[in-house]
Amino acid sequence: MRGGLLVAGTTSDAGKSVVTAGICRWLAREGVRVAPFKAQNMSLNSMVTADGAEIGRAQVMQAQAAGIEPTAHMNPILLKPGSDRRSQVVVRGRPIADVDALEYRELKDRLREVALDSYRALRAEYDVVVCEGAGSPAEINLRRGDIANMGLARAAGLPVIVVGDIDRGGVFAALYGTVGLLDADDQRLVSGFVINKFRGAVELLQPGLDQIERLTGRPVLGVLPWAPGIWLDVEDSLGLDAARPDTGPPAGEETLRIGVLRFPRISNFTDLDALSCEPGVSVRFVTAPGELADVDLVVLPGSRATVDDLGWLRERGFDRLLAERRTPVLGICGGYQMLARTITDQVESKAGTVEGLGLLPVSVTFAREKTLRRPSGAHYGHPVHAYEIHHGQALAEGGEPFLDGxxxxxxxxxxxxxxxxxDAFRRAFLTEIAARTSRRFVPAPGTGFAALREAQLDLLADLVTAHLDLDALRRLIDEGAPAGLPLLPPGA
Structure with a gap:
């Protein structure tokens, strides 16, 4: 099997990322050398590759599904919003500019070639490249200059399958409308549909499936059932509204409760997934101080806009609560910077020197060069492997060592x-937090976080294998979009 495929969606969070991962794991099981690709990603959840490139966390997860090491080619363009109007542009793993939407449009021609070169590099190295679209291909205001959806499909000759989230409602209108809003050349590449997150008896859905096939001339390639508990590396804060992994307490034990501040520009909140998966631990995201009344640990997570999110924290009154706290507090990256005495930032917010929360003897200065690396160390006597993504450089002037902080x-x-x-570091940290709060936490032996992630990827592949038309997917990858697909009236 050799070729490519684009997984598009009717909306953001329709399930493109997990369907792409499921297809990658299915193909890898079949012995196919497969790689994921997302030409342009807008996400505040990112990770660092082995060679120091920053890419979207979802593509790292998809590479793991494929059984390969992630590279910058898998997500050549990453947009990291710092406000409602401006985003940092990361190209092949390195930031090149901070732009608004109009300024970004000026970069599009150059970035289109960057994306296509990365796609070609992957096609030369792997048998199959499974591409994930961005948002919806029917965002007609953005079609000119598009490099992530139909623009990529047209340039690379990719067949396209469209994923619709039936849990949102209106899935048939969304599927029909997606095709109908495309021009003729784009429509010719749309080769089938996948219904995602279906609850109930498929037999009751069948009349709708039959009719959408008649109306569009395109097959429904399968109906994926609602699968509660899937939590793999979501791309943006929409995923925070979904259920987080929570294994609950061991029988007869208490629950250690963790409250995480949900900053407007929260980033890398996947840091909390491993805590959520620990038996005996409950994690919730909060936006008001009263929601922290019963927690045992307060977490300030990463932020793409440290100074602005610190202002949000103060406006909500979290600063007063933290100053009077009786429970432990953990800051990660941007959250760590907020805990400092001072923050000097002429790079991200350009606010100059501002007062931090003053809970740690630390001063922070933002550097223009972003730190991107995979450090290793040890704490509590256990090895720790991690990654760093930050402009802020924190200088500790006291306290006891904690990892690098x-x-x-x-x-x-x-x-x-x-x-x-x-695993060992996480459980040692939670044991210390429990001791500080007079709670009882007993580390549960057994499956570690990496094994849980692998099990999730296998679950996705099982769903693809059981519920999608695998022969049809093979034909699309090998042969491309079928000839003679009917066209819907323009603007339909």
Whole structure:
């Protein structure tokens, strides 16, 4: 099998990322050398590759599904919003500019070639490249200059399948409308549909499936059932509204409760997944101080806009609560920077020197060069492997060592993302937090976080294998879009 496929969606969060991952894992099981690709991603969840490139976390997860090491070619363009109007542009793993939408449009021609070159590099190295679209291909205001959806499909000759989220309602209108809003050349590449997140008896859905096939002339390639508990590396904060992994307490044990501040520009909140998966731990995201009344640990997570999110924190009154706290506090990356005495930022917010929360003896200065690396170390006597993505450079002037940061009076800070994916370190940290709060936490033996992630990827592949038309997918990958697909009236 050799070729490519684009997985598009009727909306953001329709399930493109997980369907792409499921297809990658299915093909890898079949012995196919497969790689994921997303030409342009807008996400505040990112990770660092082995060679120091920053790419979207979802593509790292998809590479794991494919059984390969992630590279910058798998997500050549990453947009990281710092406000409602401006985003940092990361090209092949390195930031090149901070732009608004109009300025970004000026970069599109150059970036289109960057994306296509990366796609070609993957096609030369792998048998199959499974591409994930961005948002919806029917965002007609953005079609000119598009490099992530139909623009990529047209340039690379890719067949397209469109995923619709039936849980949102209106899935048939969304599927029909997606095709109908495309021009004729784009429509010719749309080769089938996948219904995602269906609850109930498929027999009751069949009349709708039959009619959408008649109306569009395109097959429904399968109906994926609602699968509660899937939590793999969502791309944006929409995923925070979904159920987080929560294994609950072991029989007869208490629950250690963690409250995470949901900043407007929260980033790398996948740091909390490993905590959520730990038996005996409950994690919730909060936006008001009253929601922290019963927690045992407060977490300030990463932020793409540290100074602005610190202002949000103060407006909500979290600063007063933290100053009077009786429970431990953990800051990760941007959250760690907020805990400092001062933050000097002429790079991200350009606010100059501002007062931090003053809970750690640390000063922070933002550097123009972004730190991107995969550090390793040890804490509590256990090895820790992590990754760093930050402009802010934190200088600790006291306290006790905590990973690369410090701890003082039950306040912990580190720039390391992914540290809690290290099972022994995570459980030792939670044991210390429980002791500080007079709670009972007993580490549960057994499956580690990496194994849980692998099980999730296998579940996705099982769903693809059981519920999608695999022969049809093989034909699309090998042969491309079928000739003679009917066209819907323009503007239909």
């Amino acid at each position: 410090c701890e003082q009076a039950g306040v912990y800070g580190t720039t390391w993302h992914g540290a809690f994916e290290n």
